[in-house]
């Protein structure tokens with residue numbers, strides 16, 4: 318085959334027709350579960366103001382400091398959104414969604430962009446589904462967000478997952494903890510990785526996220542944040558755990574689970590799968606009570622999650638889960654000669670109006686090729702039309718699965734196929 322002149326950018330992939338069924342199936346599952354949990358869909362632009370993402374996600378995060386696809390046009394600074402929590406929060410503030418009353422339960426599905434080094438489970442354009450409950454401080458909201466996320470994996474059939482849970486505290490508890498954590502790491506800094514040395518001043522909590530081997534001995538015996546929680550935050554965390562237990566949602570506490578962003582408060586969680594290899598996180602989220610204020614709104618408690626669609630599909634492959642059934646075409650019209658083609662073109666709309674999926678050959682192929690095409694399209698039935706059939710007013714209806722055929726008038730065919 319000739320080499321194509323153009324290709325996608327590295328880390329960006331086409332979703333080809335053969336793969337699209339599973340995407341549509343998953344999207345249907347997400348919409349159906351969202352309905353059950355009473356979440357409403359929100360669609361925000363692919364591009365946002367760079368400043369929103371910098372402030373919303375945090376200047377010191379890898380996403381903002383290294384991975385943004387950003388460009389300027391005149392005085393405007395654009396960024397391809399790397400995540401959707403900050404955009405949804407912006408929309409909430411910009412459109413005064415609080416005035417709709419109550420908390421806002423919102424969900425989204427769409428592409429996100431991060432200039433990361435591509436590898437299995439890590440792309441530069443990838444897709445997330447996620448949800449936010451904005452305006453509710455109660456631990457029940459944290460648990461509802463987790464239950465909504467889990468319900469989607471349940472429906473798909475991915476069950477051997479672990480839900481990791483932690484509380485990352487509030488600013489007061491975090492201040493005390495950060496100090497103790499720095500005291501713990503300081504004597505060992507010279508033995509630690511460069512990344513961790515860099516994080517030590519900027520965002521010491523992120524050292525706990527380190528995958529570098531040389532950091533592990535110091536991370537393993539680091540103090541834990543749960544020892545520094547204020548009473549109110551400790552009470553919130555206990556209530557989340559109680560509710561999860563009541564709802565039979567298993568979880569594992571991981572006191573080193575941090576979501577490195579400054580606006581995260583209290584609950585943090587991550588859903589991991591042993592089927593994903595190095596990039597083992599299916600999704601994650603937490604409470605971000607400070608974000609809405611950070612981007613110019615009134616102080617508003619909120620909690621959310623985001624999950625990777627490509628990683629969900631990798632887990633499906635590993636577990637041999639077929640998300641989509643094979644698509645079938647109801648009818649394929651095989652035509653022989655010009656008159657038969659005209660008949661076909663006139664009758665396709667009638668089949669479609671009756672609610673059937675129907676197709677035919679448009680490029681004048683032989684009968685044999687048309688039959689092959691019908692097979693490739695997974696046609697349930699074929700209508701064979703030639704001059705003899707046109708004269709008789711009866712057409713051969715072939716049941717492709719049973720390999721049986723019989724001649725009928727078109728009305729009889731319609732009746733048989735729709736009954």
Ligand code: AMP
Pocket residue numbers: 400431433438439440441442443444445598599600601602623624625626627628
């Ligand atoms: P985050 O927004 O970083 O918390 O990521 C939430 C989820 O999105 C992760 O658990 C992954 O499933 C998915 N994800 C994040 N970054 C990527 C990426 N570069 N490629 C594919 N999936 C990703």
